[in-house]
Amino acid sequence: MFKFGQDIGIDLGTATILVYVKGKGVVLKEPSVVAIDTKTGRVLKVGLEAQNMIGRTPGNIVAIRPLRDGVISDFDTTEKMIRYFLKKVCRNRFFKPRVMICVPSQATGVEERAVHDAAMQAGASKTYIIEEPIAAAIGAGLDISKPYGNMIVDIGGGTADVAVISLGEIVVSSSIKVAGDKFDEAVVRYIRKKHNIMIGDRTAEELKIEIGCVYPRDEVLSREIKGRCLVTGLPKVVTVNSNEMLEAFEECATMIVDAVHAVLEKTPPELVGDISTGGILLTGGGSLIYGLDKLLSHETGLDVHIAEDAEFCVARGTGLSLNYMDTIRTGTRRPYGDVR
Ligand code: ADP
Ligand code: MG
Numbered sequence: 001m002f003k004f005g006q007d008i009g010i011d012l013g014t015a016t017i018l019v020y021v022k023g024k025g026v027v028l029k030e031p032s033v034v035a036i037d038t039k040t041g042r043v044l045k046v047g048l049e050a051q052n053m054i055g056r057t058p059g060n061i062v063a064i065r066p067l068r069d070g071v072i073s074d075f076d077t078t079e080k081m082i083r084y085f086l087k088k089v090c091r092n093r094f095f096k097p098r099v100m101i102c103v104p105s106q107a108t109g110v111e112e113r114a115v116h117d118a119a120m121q122a123g124a125s126k127t128y129i130i131e132e133p134i135a136a137a138i139g140a141g142l143d144i145s146k147p148y149g150n151m152i153v154d155i156g157g158g159t160a161d162v163a164v165i166s167l168g169e170i171v172v173s174s175s176i177k178v179a180g181d182k183f184d185e186a187v188v189r190y191i192r193k194k195h196n197i198m199i200g201d202r203t204a205e206e207l208k209i210e211i212g213c214v215y216p217r218d219e220v221l222s223r224e225i226k227g228r229c230l231v232t233g234l235p236k237v238v239t240v241n242s243n244e245m246l247e248a249f250e251e252c253a254t255m256i257v258d259a260v261h262a263v264l265e266k267t268p269p270e271l272v273g274d275i276s277t278g279g280i281l282l283t284g285g286g287s288l289i290y291g292l293d294k295l296l297s298h299e300t301g302l303d304v305h306i307a308e309d310a311e312f313c314v315a316r317g318t319g320l321s322l323n324y325m326d327t328i329r330t331g332t333r334r335p336y337g338d339v340r
Pocket of ligand 1: 012
């Protein structure tokens with residue numbers, strides 16, 4: 001009896017890797033982290049297990065994020081990571097899957113090729129690469145096949161990507177390295193300067209998610225945090241509130257707003273007209289920071305919506321796009337009007 005292979009979509013994000021299997025949905029969501037033994041160069045753990053090792057390992061083991069800045073700096077490790085995740089979801093070795101991968105937007109053609117080859121070596125029957133904003137739009141349920149302008153702002157860990165899409169292609173886009181990670185770093189810096197204590201990245205991220213905001217909250221929230229006092233070197237507890245977070249995030253938030261403005265300025269007028277009707281769609285985990293929709297709406301005068309399941313849009317889009325193989329361009333991605 002003849003059976004078709006599986007169709008798999010991979011969102012190779014700077015912070016998170018998601019795998020979508022046709023007919024099942026998103027089956028895997030793990031941090032894009034790899035633990036390496038620096039003495040032997042061996043990959044010890046991948047994903048969640050690697051993340052749990054951060055800060056708790058002997059000196060010769062380091063946990064790294066090979067895609068952190070949206071650039072694939074370490075091919076070897078990235079390849080091992082892809083292989084590991086593909087193996088994890090493909091128990092049945094006999095049917096080689098078709099794989100659609102979305103790589104970070106700042107990746108070069110050479111890096112894309114490396115990802116493609118890694119997936120092939122990991123056992124894919126065919127591998128395609130899709131541009132991130134296209135995947136995000138498809139995953140968010142937009143119909144991008146018409147001559148109509150849609151604006152997508154995808155904010156991840158390492159990069160924020162702004163794109164205007166029409167007729168299934170990117171018309172104008174921009175990618176900046178200001179996203180979730182930069183917000184975390186801003187919290188660390190702010191707390192050190194204002195309260196004289198040092199906190200870790202994990203604590204900073206928790207603060208961002210729990211009380212952070214880039215637009216004033218209706219109700220001021222506060223939270224106690226523990227850190228190391230820079231004066232005494234001893235543990236110290238301070239209370240931080242959401243208005244302080246607003247201050248800490250101002251610079252990062254402004255850079256995202258500016259990127260959106262820059263893309264709007266380069267967008268042909270007819271498409272701007274469409275966007276003023278349809279609004280801007282936010283996707284990616286970083287877009288969940290409180291008030292980003294309100295801030296962008298305030299600064300552009302446009303409607304701004306956060307996509308349902310914003311963190312899953314790209315993954316779902318990669319999987320679904322395997323249905324439209326004929327209409328999606330693959331290969332190098334240097335769209336017209338790129339303002340990067
Ligand atoms: P990538 O596509 O680059 O892998 P993701 O889309 O997974 O990134 O987004 C990861 C970022 O989203 C992280 O910086 C994380 O802190 C942030 N994030 C996730 N949930 C929230 C939330 N509720 N509020 C603010 N930031 C969030
Ligand atoms: Mg992403």
